[in-house]
Amino acid sequence: MKDINEDIAWAKINTDVLRSLESPRKLYWVIVFGALAVFSVAVGCEVYQYNMGMGVANMDNPHVWGLYIATFIFWIGMSHSGTLLSAILHLMHADWRKPIYRFAEAMTTFSLMTAGLFVMVHLGRLWQFYYSLPYPNDRSLWPNFQSPLLWDAMAIFTYLSSSVIFLFVGMIPDLAICRDHLHAGWRKKLYTVLALGWEGTDRQWRNFRVTYLTIACFLIPLAVSVHSIVASDFAMSQQPGWHVTSFPPYFVAGALYSGCAAIITLFIILRYTFKFEEYMTLAILKKTVRLTFAIAMVWTYLNAVEFASVWYSHDIASKEVLIQKATGPYAIAWWGMIFCGSVVPLILAFKRFQTNIPVLLVTSLLLNLGMWLERWMIVAPTFSHGIYPWTWDHDQWPSWVQWGMVFGSFGWFTLLFMVFCKVFPSVSMYEVKEMVYHRTLASKKLEDSGMQESGKGAH
Amino acid sequence: MHRFIRLSILLMGLFAASSSYSADVQLAPLTTADDLGPAIEQPIEFPHNRHAGLRNPNDPTNSDPLKGGMEINCLYCHTYARRDSVAGIPPIQKCIGCHQNIESVRETPRIKKLFEYWEAKKAIPWKKVHDLPDFVRFNHERHIKRFVFQQNRPVQEVCGACHGDVKTMTVARRQKSLAMGWCISCHEKDHPVTASGNGSLINAEGMPSSMGSLAANGVSIGSQAYWYGFKKPAANAAGAEVAKGPNDCSSCHY
Amino acid sequence: MDNNFDRRDFLKVLGWGGAAVALSGCGNTSVEDGKETVVSYVEAADYVMPGISVYFNSTCAQCDAGCSITGRVREGRVLKLEGNPDSVINRGKMCGLGQAGVQHHYNPDRVREPLLRTGSSGETITWDKAYALIAEKLNGVSGDQIDFLTGTVSGHLKALLGNYLETLSSKNHYVYEAISPAVQRAANLKSYGMEMPRYSINKAKVVLSFGADFLGAWVSPVHFSQQYAEFRKGVDGQRGVLVQVESKMTLTGANADRWLVVRPGTEGILALGIINALGVAGLSLPANVSALVNAYDKERVSKDTGVSTENLVKLAAMLKERSPSLVLLGSAAEGYEHGSQNAAAINLLNQVLGNVGKTVEASASVPFPQIAPTIGNTAGARIVNNRLASGQTKVLFTYGVNPVFTTPAEMGFKDNMAKAGFKVAFAHYLDETALQADLVLPLDSALEDWGTQVAEYQPDGVQISVQQPLMEKLHPNTRGMGDILLALLKQRNPETYNAFDDYYAYLRTALLKNKPQFADSGADDDVFWNGLLGSGIINVSGNLNKLSDKMAVDINLPAPVEKDSKYPFNLIPSVSAHLRDGRHTNQPWLQESPDPLTTIVWDSWVEIHPKKAAELGIVEGDILQVESKSGSIKAQAYLFPGIHPDAVSIPLGRGHEAMGRYAKGYGVNPFHILNRVFDRETGELAMHETMVSISKVGKRVIVVKDEGAAGGHQDGRRIALSVTSDQVDLSEEV
């Protein structure tokens, strides 16, 4: 099985991809309007919460964080897959990433934007958000540079801006193609501006390669640090269940995990919606699935490490939180997380399921559910079973406002993503051309040496 | 592409330079140009200049209302300022106390209006000019006690530090920004600590003996408050840090 | 506090300075010019400075303990009540109930205008019309047909009330308190020669309390709490030991060194058993006492009361060894048909221990009998109820009582009230009784009114507490009770009473008349008066009563009753320090202040022992139907270890059907299911005699309480620590 058909003409690539900007299937519009509707639920919830106060989300003292923070971590986690596919695999010269990295990268950007929203809706005084920004002001005040939350805000902003730049820079040659192929209209103007005068000269290509590589190198440590810092929000605190040294790698693994799962989901949806069967091939899907499986096992291992380190520690409170997770009111969610996160991925180990689209769609959704539950199980049980027994487990169940916001965030993400796919080429044209070219060269080479082998790239 | 990179480097450099400059500029000290608040309409257009303004040297009898003031001490009318956190508006009684004996202006519109209120025993609905947000607790008494009574500075200078040169105005108008950074610009500044100022606080009777070592050092700075906006105080000769004034958030916000 | 300017202006002054409270809270973040109005005084009083509080002494009217308070007043508004340090009763301290007095004053549900019932609806009328109406209705009614039902009254109000009754030629002043140690008073009179001697907890080495909740709601809790603190610090360096005997743990019980659960109603038997054990331990008993307690050997007592013989012997040994001790008795012991007998037995124990004269001391009585307190009891309501039922009462005045709420439903007070031709309620709120009245006259709050108060329990001499307004009237059309009585008296006897402009003038004249007894007779009237208002209290030495120590041995205690299979549980209506008989339930601080033992807020509950609950399959939050012979109520279950397994307890005070937004509809009212059983000797309602059955109704709610899921457990953490007295050295403590 080949990653991509080597016979695709370059012109056909252009036509196929550009067609996605013009005429997707009907399903596209269904998804867009569905997403809009779902997102409006979140908007409604936020308007209500903003006016009434945070109480309508049904958090309490001391259970002050709820689904917002959990879902925030979830979306931050989602963002990591894009970087993994586009930057890490780019550096590793795994060229099968080429047809799919663009949408993965877009996913990074949009999930970060979604995560940012959760920080906002979580704040009790959203309108004073700017207090947390370090800028000279007439109050002569700086934020608290000691707070992990501030590092968090900074890390996310940096990551977001870097991802946008990476996404944009990587798109420049394609934007030029769009500019050259589209009829006049607002889009053409847009592409003209965004293409930055790309002519495809040697010099431009040279500069482009260097820039792209530099940003990729920059982005990888950033991605790791972002989720490590998110982990610090918890690890730097003194609360049982949070004060865990292994949290940063655990969080990063979880992030990559959920991101990969989401890529599988979106892969399947895009492939169908925009008729990208020729580019998003099952061979690539298979590779992605294998990658996901590997990460799932890493995550499972780190999870076990965390449990073991708590279990054999002398920290009674942490141990109680762990027991509470497995037996208390959150038991269903916690066991759900174990099942979805560690058991379900075993399906991916079977070859016959690695290309079975319906199974993969369901599995990837389950994996994501598991990862969302994981985040919730990090945040919530510590509050309801913390250090101080008097305050244990008051009535606390997220209200419909919280659920609505979580639900709506998927609408927001999908909306952004779908609009992006319609406006920008979601498959990198120039890189697919490169890939086809390289593959052709490679198979020629192999033919020459008589060592025909299919399915593997030359690199 | 070249242009793009060059342009972006240029822009980033410009941004960095301008922001670091603006961030590093010390806040305006007390004497800088004023930040004028909006003009406010009061029920009676009270002429501060006439009451607090300087006497006209050419007119010893002070007969021309347009050409000089009475040099009345601010604290004569705003009498609560030295005893209380709020400076207060004088009771009408106080206005009447003087004005019932000043026949010359008795029939002017403003004074007629004043007497109308007095006779109706109705309070005058003055508009508040210097209106800090409710979570800010400014204490007039301490400032007056320290600067007027302990350091013997002129009253108008002390009041004027925050209220501007009221003796030149009719209806008072805000002259300073009163933003927190503006307050801090003063609290950060090195106030002279006189013997009757901070020093005496420490040397006072009834002070527990173990604190004797502090006597020369003034009030020591807290652990972190200055981080959120206050300059780290300079050390005095003995090496101890000396605060310039209350500098905790909770000095003004609680 | 007489001011020349309008109250509204006075209040508006709060707009002054940054010190004002704006409801915007932290809303705006920037300097605002010219948005807010500052209203200056027209004429300023010397003592009023905006931004600076002034303090006035007055008297707390939340209960009858007579604590002297200091009100913090700023810009004409009273902000907070604090204790007056000069008062011998509370010595600068307060209880939560007292502090909530400001919420009585500022309560949004106060009656603001005189209300007249016409048919089923009401209308507001003027005071003149109200007075005229009273005069009209009293016309042609004989004095015998006019009843006054009031709460405990004292001071000049009582004198004025007496005068008014005299002009009506009525003798029917009935004083009613739903929760009152009346049985005990009668027993004390027999044993000690006075109804309320002085108890010196602080002088006792051991306090044995039979259900007396002296830290909670009993007699003078703030005073006793201070004595208790001294008692804990110890006499001669020996820390005092508190033993509490009761069937349902009270706040005092929760603080006891040893809490002994006793079968309900057998407190007297236990007391005699202890006397017996003391005799066995070698204390010489008078022959007649010895004969009395002979039958009460430890085995029998243990069997009857449920207190183990071991504890009985230990307790007797400690009482014998550590002297002086003090034995107290509270509502839990006296609320039975044989309550008087229980009380006598418990008092006998005090006498046998030789505590009379040591920790039970002679109290002083008020030298002016006309202002001495008239203490309420439940008999008051019973008599009025009977009179109403038989049609003897034509006109009924109520003041400071809410009998419709606080009497057993079986008595039918509400229906009987309808039989009187004209009912006048002097009320702060439209409570259940006021709703039944024909005319409701709105009263000033205690913080706006003049008055004097004399508490029954006087720790040192006699303290007359002066009540003065802490601020201008909140509502222009309310009147002080004194002013109303004066106006009514003027109707009847204008010659005498027209001399007084108002109650203030009356009070001042009356107090000045007695100046020689209060101060140097040479003092100037104004100086004396201002001094009096300044201190808020008048201390007079009073006449010391003569303490008698006559051991009464005609005690006849019934054997514990066997369980009735239909109603197997004793219902213990518990009295909380904050809600008492329910007159303060509409003060939100008290509603939200958790019950100390269960931490439940805003609702009623049924306490049941966890063991019993397990037997019956009851878990926390189950709605239980509690049924007595005379009615049933439904409330949530709370599993409470500090209760006898054969008893259930429901707190009093909640379950209002009126009284405004903070009281109405919260909880249930156990008064209404109490059986109509009375103490045989005094005729007091036997509040603990009601037997009930409980059953689940199949509904479960979340109990609203402060306690978390861990309950009262610390889960091995070092949070609230405890140590036994032999492991600790208290001698070096500061």
Add this chain to the structure above:
Amino acid sequence: MSVTNLLENWAEFRHTHPVDDVPHDPYKWAMSIDMDTCTGCNACSVACYAENNLPVVGKDRYEHGQAMHWMRIERYWPEDGREFPDQGAQFLPMMCQQCEAAPCETVCPVGATNHTADGLNSQAYNRCIGSRYCSANCPFKVRYFNWYDYPTTENVWPAEMTMQLNPDITLRGKGVMEKCTFCVQRIRAGERSVKNEGRILRDGEVQTACQQVCPTNAITFGNLVDPDSRVHQQWKAQRVELTVDEQEKDKEEGGSDLRGYRILEELRPYPSVMYLERVRESAI
């Protein structure tokens, strides 16, 4: 503050730690609570409502755990499985412990809660953006969040009741964290008035509302560095040191016969509140 200042003093950032320095002169506010005399009567809690403008949230919000009692009385039962609690219950007044190295302070993104020179853990309401991180990291869970805009919520402060509000305290709107302040408004007022007299506060001149009202004098509040203060003498007599995470007396073999201790001391927040253990008679 300028960037230069920020960079110059970077190394000094929150360097003060109770173990290394003695920053508290002339004041360090501290408390001690005697649980042998505390009766659990709740008078302190009501006093706190009265003094500090705490909203009464009502039954529904209380049910959702949104109560605002800065001072709560916890009630514990013995845990040895006996049928009846025959040594009574144990009451523990719990409020902000004003930790010297407070876990809440370090995590606030905007520095709304921070330490003062006189050893208070202060809360600047208007700086608060409502991230609630401080509460999340508080081991005692004594921080209370304004889940609703209580000043404008129906029946919290009806028009008449607003007149009771203490003008010395900011009224907190929605989205702000709050907690016990050791009645900082009283401390500041006291400090100002003695500054005018040119001296420092003596013991007893500033009382917290809870201390003032406590009928059994179980609460002592004062200046820990003033050797004449009762709180100083109590801490000294109980051999409880502010700046350690394990008391010397506890390291002694067999423990000590003193009853002063601090709750969760081992987490090293260095609380400023010392509790005295409840005593129960051993002879009965």
